[in-house]
Amino acid sequence: MTRSRVTVIDIARAAGVSKSTVSLVLQASPLVNEQTRAKVNAAIRELGYVYNRGAANLRQTASSKIVGIVVNDLTNSFFAELAVGMDMVMQSAGFVQFLANTGESLDRQREVIASMHEHGISGLIISPARGTEAADFKPLTAAGIPVVIVVRNIAGAKVSSLLSDNYAGAREATEHLLSLGHRRIAFLGGFSDTTVALERVHGYRDALVQAGIAADDALIVNSAPSRAGGVAAVERAMLLAEPPTAALCFNDAVAFGVCDGLRARGVEPGRDFGVVGFDGVIEAQAAVPALTTVSVDPQGMGRRAAQMLLKQINSGRVEAEAMVTSVRLAVRQSCGAAMKDMGRRNTA
Amino acid sequence: MTRSRVTVIDIARAAGVSKSTVSLVLQASPLVNEQTRAKVNAAIRELGYVYNRGAANLRQTASSKIVGIVVNDLTNSFFAELAVGMDMVMQSAGFVQFLANTGESLDRQREVIASMHEHGISGLIISPARGTEAADFKPLTAAGIPVVIVVRNIAGAKVSSLLSDNYAGAREATEHLLSLGHRRIAFLGGFSDTTVALERVHGYRDALVQAGIAADDALIVNSAPSRAGGVAAVERAMLLAEPPTAALCFNDAVAFGVCDGLRARGVEPGRDFGVVGFDGVIEAQAAVPALTTVSVDPQGMGRRAAQMLLKQINSGRVEAEAMVTSVRLAVRQSCGAAMKDMGRRNTA
Structure with a gap:
């Protein structure tokens, strides 16, 4: 070579x-x-x-110093930050990583897993494409190669997983919007066939039911989990006979798109409409208005996933481990909380 | 394995x-x-x-089906899109890629190049970290491994390069702002020690000189080439005794930060202030206001760089090739051109 x-x-x-x-x-x-x-x-x-x-x-005949990393969409800051977190830990541990972007294509995913396997990876971290099945990891697990699934769970995969507490995060975010006085709260963006979307919608619904509000399915608008998807979703939501006054967004990319779409209609996010994201990408803090979001800490998640995989590679034993990390609502400006508080103080 | x-x-x-x-x-x-x-x-x-x-x-003893890709900052959409473009071509050609993020650290870059070399890469595409020297590629070139430098040039490196026409792009963008009537035009963001920044500032200066405007160094404000850097740069620029009325930004990330910073001061980008970016990331189109930018087409650049490298790997001959791709000013809303045109029509 x-x-x-x-x-x-x-x-x-x-x-x-x-x-x-x-x-x-x-x-x-x-x-x-x-x-x-x-x-x-x-x-x-x-x-x-x-x-x-x-x-x-x-x-x-020892294991190689190579791992594979497979993500869905590197142009979404969440996955880029996740990959950067993994890169940090892998580099420090003297590993190099193959990285592939599937763009949600199952064919592509199958190809890259096979190719990485042929090239002798010692382990794989993967955020599975939509429609991935447990059997897709079989060639690796059969060969004793540890796999860590991140972000999206795959039922029956029998490999390690590192997921976020999507239910609790969505529930807390919705409760926060309710506490600000909103009653018409939309859930915008995301594909309805991923476990992540299902869990987040579940948390959103339960918070509404708990507050005695009948869930209105028209307020749940699916779209691509991207900025452009967010623009499209909020456009549809605002055309409803009774449009929402706030939205929990599937992720931060969607939330930025929702802010864009609102502004294009002359509606100012954080003042006229409450917006909450999900992920906590770096940009959320710098944006104007700063984005209120359920922070998953993508880089931290990447680092933890890398550590989980390295532990298995180094121990030489593949023991499936499931970890659900807690999330944290970072209240900033886009939800309108600061304004609301000011209002409360003025009327107190 | x-x-x-x-x-x-x-x-x-x-x-x-x-x-x-x-x-x-x-x-x-x-x-x-x-x-x-x-x-x-x-x-x-x-x-x-x-x-x-x-x-x-x-x-x-043939060459491997592995290439290395080294970028500066994967959390900047430009590099993420560049990597996605490379990934597309490499996957189609049956190659897998090691990917590493240097975060502008020369030590890290040296480590990952050595590690990728040890793991038998057949070629490397690299956007070099600040301060990279021609000698840093010596271990690879001495071993007959082709290298393609992208984005930033390294003097005397004797390897292939794929760069953008930074000078022409910056000059055209500045001329565009001049044509909209601006006279106090800032150049915001970027590190002054990269060839990219030098070339862009050069184009900016020449356009001003050509228009008979004395260049004012106070209007050139360096910062990290990130969204947060853009916020900081515009804050400093707006504190000048004679603040600018428009800005050419080092890249799109800076431009988004400049829009954020302007809004935080109650100045609406595209209406009260002309903003032009550089790169043409996907988000530039979706943003509100849509970002006027010098489009480099990052994914296309990634694809071309991958093709350049594959050509050398497949031919078995390392022949340094230098390519400078042309850029295109995409006029959207953030520069205020639409409004200006409207004004002209009304007064015509």
Whole structure:
């Protein structure tokens, strides 16, 4: 694979040690003392030797230092931040990662999983495309390769998972909008066939029922989970005979689109309409109005998923572990809470 | 690397062919007829055989089907879209990619290049971190591994490059703002030590000089090339004794931040202040106001970079090629052109 001509023998000669000592250093063996290690590493740097890890992985029959990461849509900041979190942990641990973007295509997902498998990944972290089935992970699990599912759950997959508490987050966000006096609250965006959307809609509905409000299905408007999807969803919602006065959005990308769509109609988010997102992407804080959102901490989630996978790779045992991380409502301006509070104080 | 127990012999037996015929099919050899190939592939699917490409790459001493991609900041939509473009072409060509995010850290960049090299990449596409030197690519080029630099040029690197025409784009954008009647035009955001920023500032300055306007250095405000950086930059610019009435922004992320910062001061972008971005990320179209921007077409750039690299990998010859792609000013609402035109029509 590498075309470098420097060999272990050259290194050994330059460092004045045996060939097997060089090999031990390359394998990070604890049997070599610091001084010898430094001498060998200096020779490696000087001669420009490149360790052929592909060959080493085969010789040692140990697991490779490669993992696979598969996400749905890298152009959605949530997935980009998730990938950056994973990258941080993987780089620190000396791993490199294959990364693939499926764009929700099952064919593409099948192809990249097979290709990553052929290229010897030691583990996979995947946010599964819509319609993924438990059987899709079979080739990996049968080969003893650990898999961590993130974001979206797959029933019966028998692999590890790291999910957010979508139900609780959506419920808390809806209760927050109710506490601000809203009664016509929409749920905007997202595909209705993902577990994530189902869980979030469930939390939203339960909060309404708890408050004695009859759920109105017309207020649940599906769309692509993107900024453009948000624009489209709020346009449809505002055409209702009784339009909403606030919305819980499927994710932050949709929420930004909802703010765009409202402004295009001359409705100011945070003043004339309450908007709450879901994810907590970096942009949510900087946006004007700053976005009130159910914060999942995407980078933190990426880091935790990477740690979960590394733990299994390093232990050499594949033990499925399911983790649901708690979420936190970050109240900012787009929901109108600041204005409301001011109003309350004035009338008190 | 793979722990699958199915061997080539099992496949050969199931398909009723010789072991070497199976090997030829696995290597996609043209020597095997279609019917035999289909029979072997059916047996492979049925038995769940996983081709160990790591071992195959070593045996064949051919180049691997792995490339490396290194970007600066995946949370900036520009780089995410660039990576998605590369991913499309690489997947279609049967390649998998290592992807790493440097966050502008040279140490990190050095580490990931070395690690990808050890893992046998056949080529690298990189948007270099600030301060990268030509020598940083030496280990790869010395080993005959093709490198394509994208976005930011590195003097003397002797590798292929795919860049945008930053000078012409910035000049055209500034001329556009001048044509709308602006005389106090700021250049907001970006680090002054990258070739990209230098080229864009150069185009901006030349347009002003051409229009007989003395360039005012106070109107050039550096900041991180992010949304938060844009907010900070416009805040500083608006504190000037003679604040600007329009701005060319270093990139779209900065431009969105500038819109946020203006709104926070009660200044409406596109109505009270002209804003032009640079990049043409997907969000630019959906945003309100829709962002006028110098479109680089990030996904298209990613696809072209991937094609450039694949051409070199497939030809087996490393021939440095330099390409500068033209850019296009997409006039939308944030620059105020629509309003201005309306004004002109009314007074005509």
